């Protein structure tokens with residue numbers, strides 16, 4: 497029987513990105529990829545990302561987070577999910593712990609992020625510094641300038657979809673800047689081709705972005721391990737960094753995604769701040785039969 501059976505979870509979303517929050521602090525339990533896939537497959541607990549809260553590892557941090565995509569793969573970062581964890585650790589009756597002036601420091605396998613409340617349902621996350629070197633994204637070949645890389649993408653004939661920007665926010669992103677409305681691209685078809693392109697040894701999140709003003713961007717995202725989502729926080733951060741590097745905008749922008757708007761600032765100290773909403777849809781417990789047949 498899975499140790500996750502009958503455990504309580506929060507069902508949330510951040511700008512439409514479906515998030516499940518699970519608190520495993522005080523236990524030695526670690527979610528397996530198969531368990532994550534089983535949770536995602538259930539209508540009551542379906543998610544784009546599962547955010548699992550563990551006991552802190554590094555002194556001075558409040559918790560360690562493991563982040564699972566729908567396909568069970570783990571990510572080093574999730575902006576929308578981190579805002580939801582901030583809400584859970586500050587407001588949920590069962591999960592909340594006292595916090596210094598409503599701010600938390602969380603750790604993932606990619607490093608530290610800091611989340612703080614702005615209003616009752618809006619939080620700001622310091623997502624840390626972007627990683628811009630080819631081997632930090634990572635890319636399979638040494639591109640000296642990751643502001644634009646060149647891909648050979650046989651099945652895609654639109655040349656603009658051959659030269660993305662590459663940025664990591666603790667997870668890999670390829671951003672294609674287009675003149676036309678991003679909705680005019682069949683991201684459901686080209687997303688998986690690009691996600692799995694051999695230039696991305698750890699796959700990549702695929703964004704199509706239209707800079708619609710000095711500080712406004714329209715964004716559509718195919719997420720690594722989750723597919724089309726209504727919002728992707730790290731993609732919004734990566735896109736603002738990429739656009740700023742290409743001198744298409746200043747260092748801040750409002751990013752419009754299908755599920756909502758995120759405000760992003762790439763600060764002069766190189767940290768990227770993301771501000772956006774959180775929504776609590778409800779809570780539940782994992783039915784034991786969810787994990788039937790899994791050898792856990």
Ligand SMILES: N[C@H](CCC[C@H](N)C(=O)O)C(=O)O
Nearest residue numbers: 571574575576667728729730
């Ligand atoms: N699919 C992403 C993780 C979640 C990112 C997204 N949901 C966000 O809000 O940043 C990856 O595997 O890198």
